[in-house]
Amino acid sequence: MRVLVVEDEPFLAEAVQTGLRREAVAADVALDGEVALERLGHTAYDVVVLDRDLPGVHGDDVCRSIVARGLATRVLMLTAAGTLDDKTRGFGIGADDYLTKPFLLPELILRVRALGRRPAPLPPVLEAAGVRLDPFRREVYRDGEHVRLSRKQFAVLEVLLAADGGVVSAEDLLERAWDANADPFTNAVRVTVSTLRKRLGDPWVVHTVPGVGYRVGAPSGEAS
Structure with a gap:
């Protein structure tokens, strides 16, 4: 499984990346939305762990781009925006799962693995x-x-x-x-x-x- 961690806080991004790698999950990091879109353009990721409040390109726009491109990539939104309305909007634009900060790293890893096991929709011919x-x-x-x-x-x-x-x-x-x-x-x-x-x-x-x-x-x- 290959995961892209999109998080503008370097310490948190590195901690999530390290935790995933310790569980034998290949993980890359993008510190802003623009870099995330660039990586998604040339690398097939199984799951994207996506912060919503990103500098430059907002996390919601990254999620919309994944959906618009028809990528077989699951999106786990990882954000401090934890109200029901926030979650409703997140799922509405294409998120597959939603985890609020602060969070427990073992739970995040469990959710990432669960998303990775879901059969991905076939890309269009x-x-x-x-x-x-x-x-x-x-x-x-x-x-x-x-x-x-x-x-x-x-x-x-x-x-x-x-x-x-x-x-x-x-x-x-x-x-x-x-x-x-x-x-x-x-x-x-x-x-x-x-x-x-x-x-x-x-x-x-x-x-x-x-x-x-x-x-x-x-x-x-x-x-x-």
Whole structure:
């Protein structure tokens, strides 16, 4: 199981992370909502332990983003906001569980493990222009024919298909399909898109929008 602890108090975040690791649970830490969204963009977490009152991007917005992206990630809200109205709003925006501060670490670990055992909803199959991508089975088909892709090619195609015909910039692809250590000046996006096109075959369905980015659309025979 892999857990993301989103908490702006470093001492508390480290204590929760240490407690989870002692129970053989892999745990990462994000000290604000922006970093949390970045990590969620390139790492599949089973559970997010989420403080609500975060600097920058509010915890509620992080939770909404998890739901909107269709991530198979459970959310445990960990917050001092403990009234019934607070809990109602938390569950209303997509939280799977709710624990108020102060709390006992053993209880938090029990709740995290319980969430991790729940069967996750299957991510939606993405389809466009004759291309079908199944995120759960990690399979891609072009006009019914199976296409073997590398992990990075798969990640790039998934982002492009999820855009539903919209244009995705190279910067967004780099942020969502690579990790935080990726060189912003790398040509990895261009190279990966090029090899992805070749794997998907002719006519090309991944198109370049000059000066803007890339999109998936009906074959046009363009070679850009």
